[in-house]
Amino acid sequence: MARFAEPSQVTRAPKLHLAMTGGILVLWTVWYLAWLAGGPGPAVLSYLAMPLGAAVSAHSIYALMRSVRLDRVARRFWRGLLIALSLVATGYALLAVEAFRQQPVLPDMPIVAAALVGSAFLIAMWAVGRVPVGIAGRNQRWKQWLDRGIAFFGCSTVLFHFALVPMVGAQANWSTQMLVLLGLSFVLAVGGITKVSYLGRGPIDRVAMRLVGSGGLVGAGIAVLSVMGGAASVIPAQAVVMPVAPLLVTLAVRRQWTSTGAWPRRANTWLPYLAIAAVDIPLLSLLFQRELGWNGDLVIIMAVLVNGLVAVRQLVAMRENQRLLREKRASEERLRHEVTHDGLTGLANRGLYRERLGAALDRGPATVLLVDLDDFKTVNDSLGHDIGDHLLIAVAEALRTAVGPDGLPVRLGGDEFAVLIEGDEVIGEAVAERILDALSGPVSAHHLLAHASIGIATANAGTPLDHVLRDADVAMYTAKQRGKANYVRYVGGMEQPVLAHAKLGGELRRALDADEFKVWYQPIMDLERGLIIGVESLVRWQHPTRGLVSPAEFIPAAEGTGLIVPLGRFVLRETCRQAMAWLAEFGPDALQKMGPNVSVRQLHDPDFLGDVRTALADSGLPPDRIVFELTESAVLRGPQVLQTLHRLHDMGVRLALDDFGTGESSLSLLRAFPASILKLDKSFVDGIELDEEGTPEANARQAVARAVIQMAGALGLDTVAEGIENQGQADRLRGLGYTLGQGFHLARPMPAEDLTRLLAAQREKVAA
Incomplete structure (x- = not known):
């Protein structure tokens, strides 16, 4: 089991590694400036900066893994970078040995060294690629892959056209292995940037990932130097530009050392649009060239590919929007139904009942039936609320069937139901008789008897809504007093006993x-x-x-x-x-x-x-x-x-x-x-x-x-x-x-x- 450092060591170690990689960059930059002025030391000393910086940054990762309890995913990521930097240090150490052996400065990179550094770039890409982005669901993953593909190919086209292609035609006459390594560094840089743009909560710090991805842009700096300085660009590339990469990695380690990496920040959804705009820049530059050449053809192919991915992404977005609209409409319908209907029985609820009754009284006469189950509390108390709920559902279904097209069945709450009938008041008695007949036998899966008392009240157009509801309630109460399991129509004065009660x-x-x-x-x-x-x-x-x-x-x-x-x-x-x-x-x-x-x-x-x-x-x-x-x-x-x-x-x-x-x-x-x-x-x-x-x-x-x-x-x-x-x-x-x-x-x-x-x-x- 790995030993974990004491708190004092935890705070010291990242600063030491950071000071060393920063010191290497500053020292070799000063050396290079002195060398330009005819200062001390041969030019081959420039080849020592990169292996030393890579070794220090690799050791900083090693210290991180020994001193900090990392998640399994984070440990896998940093282990991959540790192996990659170790290979980089070894490869560039071999290059430095070859440069010292064959002075003056040798621009060609030995095959073994190139293989080691190339393997390091591939391993680093593998480590970055395996970092989970926290996306759940197949559709979301497809959309993200499309966005990342657009961003990757768009940015790669810009780097290819403005960095790698000019470097191929530069006076320095770079070797094939060096061009391959630069291409891999570009891929690592673009891949890291697109990856970190969609990184959500997780054990790896977003800033650390961004610093690691930015290290690949060192290749862009080398390409710019090669175009500007030709063969003379080899020494500043080795002494000044390349040591920046170990410094960025050490900064990333420092960030991971002091951070949980759990950023709630949203992904950079603007990156694909930036890449679309970026891919047009090489196309505009090609308009001023009479002969496109192989690089122009490749740029056009990449531009077509990016635009094709954009079209696919827009199609996916359009289908997603249509689905969201359908779900929104269904949700609105469901919410509207839930607001106006009873959740247990599915009948209209009190709110819809009052709304429909008010509208009916505005148009003409309306009849209200108030249906109250007799002794329902006994069922709940003796058999339990679950069986009581099943009884209410069965009564609601019987009520719906008995009413048919003649009215609107409603559950007001508890064991109280109602029926709204528009027009002819004679229908009220017929509906009441059908309801009593429907409840005359056992109902529900438990074969329970459910009797009901029904109060009937009719009101003419313009009657206040609460008046007809009160009259129906008085009639229902009178029906219960007369022996239950029957119906009574309201007549004037019937409320006097109720008021007395x-x-x-x-x-x-x-x-x-x-x-x-x-x-x-x-x-x-x-x-x-x-x-x-x-x-x-x-x-x-x-x-x-x-x-x-x-x-x-x-x-x-x-x-x-x-x-x-x-x-x-x-x-x-x-x-x-x-x-x-x-x-x-x-x-x-x-x-x-x-x-x-x-x-x-x-x-x-x-x-x-x-x-x-x-x-x-x-x-x-x-x-x-x-x-x-x-x-x-x-x-x-x-x-x-x-x-x-x-x-x-x-x-x-x-x-x-x-x-x-x-x-x-x-x-x-x-x-x-x-x-x-x-x-x-x-x-x-x-x-x-x-x-x-x-x-x-x-x-x-x-x-x-x-x-x-x-x-x-x-x-x-x-x-x-x-x-x-x-x-x-x-x-x-x-x-x-x-x-x-x-x-x-x-x-x-x-x-x-x-x-x-x-x-x-x-x-x-x-x-x-």
Whole structure:
């Protein structure tokens, strides 16, 4: 493994090599000036400058590779230059030996030396050519090769015509091997320049590459000297011009040593155009010559080649521009479609819907159908959002098919869709019926049932857009209130119940802030002893002007507005506080069950479990005294709800399944639901005392009541019979095995102070 230099060495070494190559150039330049004035030393001393400079620059590359951690590509590039400079130093050293041996100055270069230097130029070209330019894609590479070809042949033509050709006819009578080497140096120079012009980010510094490529232009300087000075140009070429190349390489090493080479600069795309202009210069010079000669023919051929490449490049550019225009148009169409259409279903979106509706109302009457899926949230909660999305896609396709050419189907967002129909309002009912028929059977790959409520509203020309949308929304809401899975057309005044509902929601918010809600308690009785063993917590609204508002009126509004969550939080905290007060006053055996009702919205609230912990901690009530009462529909709301219920059970809180026996999955629920208490629904208690008449309905009620008590006993669950309204019902239930009951016959809901008096009386009775 290569040893890497210390930081002090890293900063010293490039300066030393730079000073040596620069010193060689300055020293031999001074020597040459002195020699012109008849100064010391023979002329053959000029041949020592190039091998010495090449050796120093080669050693600078060697030091770079030992001292700096280079990328694999960079190491390969500099290794190639190291070999090339070593061959140059050796070749020119052989030339110097030959010059000293055959004084005076010998302009001819030995074949071996020429072979070594020629190999060095080829290796340098190979190293430069293998440097990656960072172009990805076949088309981009082809375009770059065309650009580089134009630049290469254009610049080469200029160098050939103005440097190499005059040198061939110069008085110095240069040898063939020297002309070949000069030609190779021109190729290296032009190739390096075109290469570095397209070099992007990479491990090799762009300036370093430019300096290496410029070293080949030394040949142009030699050619100029040969034309101007003839044979006398040999000494200045050897002493002054050629040592510039090692200095440039050492500068490149210095640059690489201190730079990452990662330039974000754009490529020189102007170079091919400069080359096109340059190739015309030799052509203009040929116009003044009567005989073109072989060099003129070659210049013309090169000019034709460059212009041919330009034509091909323009053709490629034209095709590229056409492709870019097609892609731009397609992108614009795609963006326009994305802006005006729903990403999931592909239907028109709300923005396009409002735009088309506004335009339709400007032209004449228009009908709007507002389609809202019934109970879609249950699908999302129980089956997951992925299946819900598949259902929405299937509904959108069914809607598109049902509407056909009669209107524009739209997805407004969530599970809400719409249809815009222009013209005859009678079509609205026909389209609504087709939509309901399309959704009457299972849809999507999961064969789900998706019912919808549809509101229809028609407006004449000039009607404000928002008015017709509001009317359709009111009609849809009315359809849901009438049983869902149907449609309703808007008529005047239909919005009054909706406005009343919205107004009630606002009053609920005010009532919460004003502490107008109270918690009442209905006792749960021991049917054998007639003692209170627990209570169910019920919320009441004491309105300042309307008096006591029925829960049947405000609970649905609280559910719809989401206020059931803060309302339920209030009931929970007040129940825990009051329960702890009763236990402190009447002893730990006074009440075994405190049962606040819990809604689905509360179970979905992420803060619900925290609210329960806070209420228990603040009051000091043991968790097993709280019994949350839930309906079967609340439990059947998906894995999130079941997870919350299991966490409540793990906390020690007990759970009661209210209205048991009325749902479709009562028995299967008990496998997944951690219930502690079953509350027999009132519908199975009504008329149970009349069973001796032997009617089928009475027998069925008794059979269900008996089955529930037996199942609860087998599962180790407590049972409570709800809705007991007379003593006969209490006696019959007690005969079936029920020990706990609740109903108006036993005790009505009452404020906390009334229940306190009952508990005090019960304590005296038990004591007596």
